Amino acid sequence: xxxxxxxxxxxxxxxxxxxxxxxxxxxxxxxxxxxxxxxxxxxxxxxxxxxxxxxxxxxxxxxxxxxxxxxxxxxxxxxxxxxxxxxxxxxxxxxxxxxxxxxxxxxxxxx
Amino acid sequence: xxxxxxxxxxxxxxxxxxxxxxxxxxxxxxxxxxxxxxxxxxxxxxxxxxxxxxxxxxxxxxxxxxxxxxxxxxxxxxxxxxxxxxxxxxxxxxxxxxxxxxxxxxxxxxxxxx
Numbered sequence: 001x002x003x004x005x006x007x008x009x010x011x012x013x014x015x016x017x018x019x020x021x022x023x024x025x026x027x028x029x030x031x032x033x034x035x036x037x038x039x040x041x042x043x044x045x046x047x048x049x050x051x052x053x054x055x056x057x058x059x060x061x062x063x064x065x066x067x068x069x070x071x072x073x074x075x076x077x078x079x080x081x082x083x084x085x086x087x088x089x090x091x092x093x094x095x096x097x098x099x100x101x102x103x104x105x106x107x108x109x110x111x
Numbered sequence: 112x113x114x115x116x117x118x119x120x121x122x123x124x125x126x127x128x129x130x131x132x133x134x135x136x137x138x139x140x141x142x143x144x145x146x147x148x149x150x151x152x153x154x155x156x157x158x159x160x161x162x163x164x165x166x167x168x169x170x171x172x173x174x175x176x177x178x179x180x181x182x183x184x185x186x187x188x189x190x191x192x193x194x195x196x197x198x199x200x201x202x203x204x205x206x207x208x209x210x211x212x213x214x215x216x217x218x219x220x221x222x223x224x225x
Binding site: 030031033035041042043044045048088090092096097098099100101102103104 | 115144146152153154156159161166167170200202204211212213214215216217218219
């Protein structure tokens, strides 16, 4: 398996429900980031959580990080149709000069 | 400009031809990255620039791929003798200083090799 794997691969929920996506990674990290991508184009940064942080909030987004389990979760509360997109986690591996992206979770919000 | 720009937006080429993809990072950003994304897949790291130097070229798939950056700004990714498997969206991103920071992405160039 690869560094930064998202789970599930696809998620479909009703508008107003909460959406939870998970990310697992393999090696020690400095930080973990979540990005969003609409229609296979450029990614938009959502939130960055550092390795010494356990939880972070930004609007309707809540990110948790468990370094002992090498996992992170992204929670989107009160989902809207406009949240439909692919969501990627990215880790910067200690000692490597690059971000490693997972395969992404395709989130569909049904009106 | 306000964000990262890439050109062209779309490129259709014939197998065997060379293509050049351009990236204009956010002004003042010293770090620049190229990624490749195949349909429905995650991002594949290609190369990273710090200023005009490329400390990490490990992601370039073959010697047909090369990239340069001049003046600490614009970067071009060149693919020689394109193959059908090169068809993908090529994404460029920049960050202020280091890879650990937030990366700002351009809209990508969608390359189709016939």
